Structure formats: C-alpha cells, structure tokens
Amino acid sequence: MQLLHTIKELRTWRKDKGFIGFVPTMGNLHDGHLQLVKEAKKLTDYVVVSIFVNPIQFGEGEDFDSYPRTLDQDMEKLVEAGVSVVFAPEVKELYPIPQTVFIEPSTIQNELCGITRPGHFRGAATVVNKLFNIVQPNIACFGKKDYQQLFIIKEMVANLNMPVQIIGVNTGRAKDGLALSSRNGYLTDAERLQAPTLYQTLTGLQQAIKAGSNHYQNLLADAKQKLNDSGWQVEYIELRNANTLQAAKPEDKNLVILAAARLGKTRLIDNIEITL
C-alpha cells in the first residue's frame, strides 16, 4: 500500500492503472468505512481511499478543528483491508488558494441536514468533485448512513455526466444498532448507552408503516416527542421518497425515514429505508 500526499503523485500512480474503486473519507476509520472498502475491492482492480478533513464542508462553530485525525491507526486498517493507495493531501494541496468555484447542488441541499448546516453539501459536493477529477475512479462507494449526501453526489454525477458509478453501501452498525460514525467518539458513556434509541425509533416507525399505518405525520410527531422527552434534541425526523428525497406521497412505495438529533453536544444522524 502506498501513502500519497500530492495530486501529482496520485496522477502519476493512476496513469497506467485499469479499473479503479474509490472511497473518499475524512479518516478516523471504523468498520463502516471498511465495508465501503470491501465493496470497492469486490468490484475493481485497485482501491484508492482518500483521507481528508475537508474544511469547506464545515460551518462556523462546527467541529473542523476537533475532528479526530488518526492517520497511523487508519493506515493499519487499510493495509489489512488490502487497499492500493491512501491519498492524504494537506489542506494546501487541495486548496492552494481559497476555493472560488463551487458545485452548487439542487435545492435539496437546503433541506434536512441543510437547514442547520448551510453550505455543508455545497462544500461536500465540491470536494468530491475535485477528488473524482484527481483520482478518476470508475466506481466510488459512499455509505447510506449519509443518505442525503449520497443523494447529492448521485445527483451531481448524473447532472454533470461524470464518468463514475456511485455505489451506496448499507450502514455499518454496532451490535446494539447504533450507526457507526466517527462522531460516536464524542459521546459520554451514558450517552453511548442511550444512543441506540435513535435507530430503535426508526425501526419502530418502519414496522408501523410496513404494517399499514399511514398517518405519517402523527407517527413522526409522536416519535420526535418521545425522543425529545428522553433527552434527545431532535433536529428533524422526516419521511421522504427514497428515490427523489421529496416529501413522501401516499402512493410512494420506496420510502426513507431520515433523522438528525443531538445527545448533549453530539449531533448524530441515521435513516432507514422502507419498501412497501
């Protein structure tokens, strides 16, 4: 496995390589990331993993500075996983001067997580666009845990005719159901014990809807209330069309419930798909 820090090194390595899989990450890797790598390895000859905490997708007051950076441990895991190249550029390498040109996603960027994180998806789409242009992968794997991000990346690739196939990979979970996330490390012991109730709430809603309950707004409002009563601060919990991320209509068959909520200072997100 090679560790490359510059665009030039990466392009030189890329030159004579065939079918490439790519997993963009912000590092601090957990089993969820490794499942993305596994999927990419299944489909391609070479896997490139990028590790880059991208400043332009963090808002003011967010955790850019404190975001965990654990390159040595990440490298060990990626050697083990059989990755070909780790691309870990400095901020100055991707942004030698302040970025002035952006990928502007559709208005879905202003909904769900976009409400409390203005500019987040613009920053995420822009860095992914840059990384795609640098790595030139044939396929790229993204976790369904960041469902809205996955949607926005797919939309970017389709709208801009990018020559890459996007694979959505199921969310990795702890045994108690908590979605794996680097931000789980921010939780206190007590919060960690409580954290799985978010996913339990989603599975409860999934069961109710599959069983035929169609008073969607009441169901969601009850769920939100219960989470708030038990110590969560729910940002949103919404039912959407899984293919368009528009508000779910009665006739929709492919649905997804998306949620974001805080436990203490830690913001967690999760979601669950429902096929009727």
Add this chain to the structure above:
Amino acid sequence: MQLLHTIKELRTWRKDKGFIGFVPTMGNLHDGHLQLVKEAKKLTDYVVVSIFVNPIQFGEGEDFDSYPRTLDQDMEKLVEAGVSVVFAPEVKELYPIPQTVFIEPSTIQNELCGITRPGHFRGAATVVNKLFNIVQPNIACFGKKDYQQLFIIKEMVANLNMPVQIIGVNTGRAKDGLALSSRNGYLTDAERLQAPTLYQTLTGLQQAIKAGSNHYQNLLADAKQKLNDSGWQVEYIELRNANTLQAAKPEDKNLVILAAARLGKTRLIDNIEITL
C-alpha cells in the same frame, strides 16, 4: 469523420483513443473556430468538436431560438479541417431532465458581460464541465475573443482539478479587424461597415497606453463617448489585469481591455491584450 449524437456513442468511441483535443462550439462555424481546431490538431492525435447551442447559457429575451444552426455547412468545414468526431447532441441528450446542479463560477461571473447576462457564465461553465466529463479531452481550445469565458473556464479547471489543459487561442479577425463571431451575421450592411470601429478603438487605446498614457479612466471614458456618439450603445469598456481580470492597478504589466457594445440589435464583444 464521424458524426455522433449520443453520449453513449461518444464514450464508446473514446474508449480506446489516446491523446484527445476538444473544441466546444455552438456551431455556425467561421475561421475563428477553424483556428481553434488547427491548434488542437497540432497538439493531439484526435480532435473532437462539439456543436451544441446550450439553452442554459441564454437569458430570457436573448437569441437562443434564432441562433444560427448550420450543421451541414459546419460538417463540410470540419471534414476539411481533419476533425475526427463531431459531437452534436440534442438538448434532451444533455438535459434529459432540467439541470438542477450547476458549476458556480467565482464572483467575476457577475462583472463585465455578467452584468447584462446574469446566469450566462454559470450556464456556460456548467455545459463545458458536462462536455469535459463526456469527451474527457486532454486539452481543450477556447478563443480569446470570449476572454471572460476563457478566464472562467480556466478558473473552473484549476479550482476543480479537472484533468485537462486549457489553451487560449488568438481571436480570428476579418481583414478590416472585426472579430469573427457568429453574431456578425445579424448585422445589416451598414452596421457591418461600421463594426470594425470597435476594434479600432481598442487598438487606439492599446497604443496610447503602451506610449505611456496612464490616465486610464479618462482614456476609457473618452473612447466610450466616441463610440456612443458614432451610433454604438456601449455596455462597458474596461481595463483589467489580464491574469486575474481584476481592475487594473498602476503597477500591473499584463493588461486587457474588454468591451461589449451594441450596433442596432446586435451585441458584439471584443478585447485586446497589452503587455507593458
């Protein structure tokens, strides 16, 4: 020479080709376009020319519907010029659904031509981004006639790390100095006779500045007044730093004067570089 209409055909053709040059156009080709092709041929093994009148770079009330479409004549010229592939997609091929994701250029998009053509450069940058992702050229040639567009494309490629080199090619001109443009065809005979005075004004300014005149604002204001007095409606005539397109400072050595003006209903643009 092959004429291809679909992205799929283009990608299939592209697969086993080496070094590719690309000239994106809106068709109605003149010698200015053919000089771009000539430059691309000099530098690459295969040249792709796209012909696509791009709806998303035209504003309301602009000439999208009346823009000249002359595919048969264009094809003859391109066979002659030794082009490998003409890519002429339908609007539905590039925009199967309305575009929702855009390339957002820097704020320079709102200056110069951007003042009277809001959204124009966003639309132009977005379609060029799409075409680059489809054609995957190694180099692409753009005319210096559209100086602001060339700047915005270079800025996009640099900011998004696109794997393509942008070549700016000198403006093709009629014997009387008029910059070649498809829109020259809109001119009446009388307007065509008058049209070269725009370029004559620019060369006059260039000579004055090279001779040491540094009352830039007075020079430009006088030139504007003279053009307006002789029947032009000048939109802007500005001196800028040629490398940054920012307002020229006294210490700048690489300058460009850019102008846009109407003769009757026809809007023409031109520019001239100055090295001190």
